[in-house]
Amino acid sequence: MNPAQLVRYEVADGVGVVTVENPPVNALAPGMREGVIEAVARANADPDVRALVLIGAGGNFIAGADIRQFGTARAVSTRDSAKVLDASEKPVVAAIDGYALGGGLEHALACHYRIGTARAKLGLPEVTLGIIPGGGGTQRLPRLIGPEAAADLIVSGRHASADEALRLGLLDVLTDASDLRAAAIRYARSVADVRPLPRVSERGDRIAAAAADPAMLESLRKSVARKARHLKAPLEAMACIEAAVQRPFDEGLLLEQRRFAELENADEAKALRYAFFAERQAAKIPGVDKGQTPQPVRSAAVIGAGTMGGGIAIAFADAGIPVKILEVSEEALTRGMQRIRETFEARVKRGSLSPAEMEKRLARIQSVRDYESIADCDAVVEAVFERIDIKQQVFGRLDTVMKPGAVLLTNSSAIDIDVMAAATRRPEDVAGAHFFAPANVMKLCEVVRGSSTSAATLLRAMKMGRDMGKICAIAGSCDGFAANRSRTPMMTETMLMLEEGARPAQIDKVMMAFGYPLGPFAVNDISGLDVSYEGRKRRAAADPGYRKLHVPDRLVEMGRKGQKTGAGWYRYEPGDRAPHPDPVVDEVIAAVASELGIAQRSFDDEEILHRLLFASVNEACKVLEDGKAYRASDIDVMWLHGFGFPRHRGGLMYWADTVGADRIHRQVCEWHEKYGRRWAPSALLGAVAAAGGRLRDATGKEST
Ligand code: 3HC
Numbered sequence: 168m169n170p171a172q173l174v175r176y177e178v179a180d181g182v183g184v185v186t187v188e189n190p191p192v193n194a195l196a197p198g199m200r201e202g203v204i205e206a207v208a209r210a211n212a213d214p215d216v217r218a219l220v221l222i223g224a225g226g227n228f229i230a231g232a233d234i235r236q237f238g239t240a241r242a243v244s245t246r247d248s249a250k251v252l253d254a255s256e257k258p259v260v261a262a263i264d265g266y267a268l269g270g271g272l273e274h275a276l277a278c279h280y281r282i283g284t285a286r287a288k289l290g291l292p293e294v295t296l297g298i299i300p301g302g303g304g305t306q307r308l309p310r311l312i313g314p315e316a317a318a319d320l321i322v323s324g325r326h327a328s329a330d331e332a333l334r335l336g337l338l339d340v341l342t343d344a345s346d347l348r349a350a351a352i353r354y355a356r357s358v359a360d361v362r363p364l365p366r367v368s369e370r371g372d373r374i375a376a377a378a379a380d381p382a383m384l385e386s387l388r389k390s391v392a393r394k395a396r397h398l399k400a401p402l403e404a405m406a407c408i409e410a411a412v413q414r415p416f417d418e419g420l421l422l423e424q425r426r427f428a429e430l431e432n433a434d435e436a437k438a439l440r441y442a443f444f445a446e447r448q449a450a451k452i453p454g455v456d457k458g459q460t461p462q463p464v465r466s467a468a469v470i471g472a473g474t475m476g477g478g479i480a481i482a483f484a485d486a487g488i489p490v491k492i493l494e495v496s497e498e499a500l501t502r503g504m505q506r507i508r509e510t511f512e513a514r515v516k517r518g519s520l521s522p523a524e525m526e527k528r529l530a531r532i533q534s535v536r537d538y539e540s541i542a543d544c545d546a547v548v549e550a551v552f553e554r555i556d557i558k559q560q561v562f563g564r565l566d567t568v569m570k571p572g573a574v575l576l577t578n579s580s581a582i583d584i585d586v587m588a589a590a591t592r593r594p595e596d597v598a599g600a601h602f603f604a605p606a607n608v609m610k611l612c613e614v615v616r617g618s619s620t621s622a623a624t625l626l627r628a629m630k631m632g633r634d635m636g637k638i639c640a641i642a643g644s645c646d647g648f649a650a651n652r653s654r655t656p657m658m659t660e661t662m663l664m665l666e667e668g669a670r671p672a673q674i675d676k677v678m679m680a681f682g683y684p685l686g687p688f689a690v691n692d693i694s695g696l697d698v699s700y701e702g703r704k705r706r707a708a709a710d711p712g713y714r715k716l717h718v719p720d721r722l723v724e725m726g727r728k729g730q731k732t733g734a735g736w737y738r739y740e741p742g743d744r745a746p747h748p749d750p751v752v753d754e755v756i757a758a759v760a761s762e763l764g765i766a767q768r769s770f771d772d773e774e775i776l777h778r779l780l781f782a783s784v785n786e787a788c789k790v791l792e793d794g795k796a797y798r799a800s801d802i803d804v805m806w807l808h809g810f811g812f813p814r815h816r817g818g819l820m821y822w823a824d825t826v827g828a829d830r831i832h833r834q835v836c837e838w839h840e841k842y843g844r845r846w847a848p849s850a851l852l853g854a855v856a857a858a859g860g861r862l863r864d865a866t867g868k869e870s871t
Pocket of ligand 1: 191192195230231232233234235247266268269270271273292293299300301302304444447448534809
């Protein structure tokens with residue numbers, strides 16, 4: 168957009184109205200801050216203007232700085248335009264509809280009044296991008312709503328609703344007027360003569376109590392440090408909030424400016440910016456017109472009331488989408504519904520859901536026992552036992568009963584979509600919607616494309632996933648699809664390193680130090696060791712050269728299936744989820760190693776990390792080579808949201824570039840020599856290494 172069109176200024180009823188417009192979300196592009204500064208000067212110089220309104224066009228206020236501008240020099244900063252708004256001699260009213268985020272909210276905080284609609288969403292999400300608010304947000308927000316509420320908003324990066332913002336004092340007025348501009352002009356006229364102007368930068372009332380209570384700040388700092396884990400930005404934000412309480416405004420502002428500049432170009436911020444754009448990129452299907460708008464899924468059905476089916480039904484209900492859960496056996500249905508209720512009850516117990524809201528969500532889930540009852544649903548997600556013949560039967564039934572145009576989705580994690588599509592007379596309507604356990608918690612929905620799946624079906628499945636609050640990415644159909652297929656080699660290496668002398672606790676420690684919330688063995692104890700057991704048996708039967716994983720197989724055969732049986736990779740005390748290393752596991756490992764004649768040695772932490780992640784980088788390259796993902800960044804999105812890969816590392820492929828494709832390729836070739844075919848290097852990895860390129864830029868072969 169031409170900078171001259173980014174900010175409009177006009178006078179209406181004696182009020183200078185400054186409208187910013189930069190679709191879709193009015194991010195602060197170069198020229199916008201300058202436009203605001205100029206408009207404030209014009210209004211202040213015009214004797215016919217008594218007050219100003221700052222408003223965004225197109226249903227949003229301002230969603231923050233343009234993230235693409237970070238890391239580049241900017242002539243005028245939010246700090247500058249905020250200073251001018253703050254200093255205006257005539258009152259400025261921020262009129263907020265939609266998003267007021269980051270630099271957007273900082274502009275609103277520098278205004279003297281804030282009026283918003285019920286659609287307003289206000290927040291300072293900078294820490295999610297590895298930075299802190301840099302336009303005075305860390306100084307003004309605590310002065311306006313108090314340090315505790317400010318720390319909560321800034322450190323979580325979450326968006327506050329209009330109701331909450333009003334309660335906090337972030338909004339002065341919540342209007343239900345249909346014309347926000349007109350309401351804001353009226354409001355501006357009503358406060359035009361009030362003096363002194365209520366400048367947030369000059370307020371001291373909300374920080375006075377904290378200034379006199381160092382213990383409160385100390386406990387706030389500790390709680391932020393606990394939540395920050397591997398991230399720098401939340402701690403820096405907290406230091407600035409403390410300065411807001413303890414020092415004059417201008418000093419706090421200087422500190423904020425210094426810390427912002429240090430963080431902006433740090434690795435953490437670069438990786439988090441990459442992740443932001445990777446997520447948005449994943450929503451795009453190459454070759455499909457951006458203008459196509461899929462119909463939303465307004466009613467859904469889930470086949471199978473097991474753990475996955477129940478989790479998916481909860482995710483629908485959480486998103487306000489009515490869902491029918493179908494299970495032919497009465498007993499299994501009752502058990503499934505009971506588990507769903509327990510999941511909601513646990514949330515009520517934790518305080519994250521009110522009992523009334525729980526009942527509302529439960530009411531959206533209807534249990535049914537026959538296929539005819541789901542015929543009218545817009546989408547159906549099959550989540551039955553992972554066996555081809557059962558899936559084929561289910562899809563045959565769905566084809567008979569479902570209304571024309573319904574999308575038929577499978578939550579299979581490995582079975583070829585085409586097999587299920589072939590059981591119907593509408594293969595174009597069939598796709599995968601692969602959720603990750605627990606489906607109501609994990610954010611990833613891997614949308615899987617069969618060879619006949621239509622673009623319309625893919626788009627609708629993606630929209631359904633997004634409406635469920637998921638992050639979607641598309642994979643092609645192959646064993647394990649893109650996410651699990653690229654992760655399996657890492658899991659294989661975790662198991663095989665045990666045979667060589669590493670221990671679960673050491674491997675878990677290395678991966679947690681890397682940034683995972685839990686190590687792979689602790690996670691496996693939660694998900695259940697038996698889940699992958701069947702898949703391994705299937706692969707072993709299909710492939711005589713398959714390298715068996717004896718240690719986990721034996722543990723499963725001993726009944727050690729993880730937390731649910733009180734023991735798996737670790738031992739658990741009744742009623743306690745803390746993992747304890749178990750000598751029984753060491754004995755199993757020692758027995759397997761001795762039977763296979765594998766010598767024992769020690770591993771250093773870097774070898775563990777590289778062995779695990781390089782195996783997956785190599786496989787991810789093969790996924791791209793085979794055209795089973797569109798882009799390397801889609802694989803990163805899958806790892807971030809399906810497997811808890813640390814976000815501040817960007818994603819598997821982004822991280823790989825920090826090591827270097829060349830180094831990874833050389834190591835993979837070496838391990839190929841040593842360990843054989845499972846380390847066969849990917850041609851794509853070799854090509855990127857030879858060209859000195861970046862893996863994160865790799866794209867999949869056309870045929871996805
Ligand atoms: N900068 C650049 N582009 C942005 C942007 C931003 N701040 N916010 C959104 N966009 C782009 C997206 O990349 C996307 O582009 P595309 O269509 O080409 O892919 C488009 O706008 C629409 O965005 P979404 O698909 O994300 O739309 P949603 O409706 O799902 O979400 C949103 C809207 C909640 C505003 C979300 O886009 C978002 O969270 N944006 C980032 C907000 C943010 O972090 N702001 C703070 C920036 S840091 C800052 O302000 C520093 C200051 O303190 C100085």
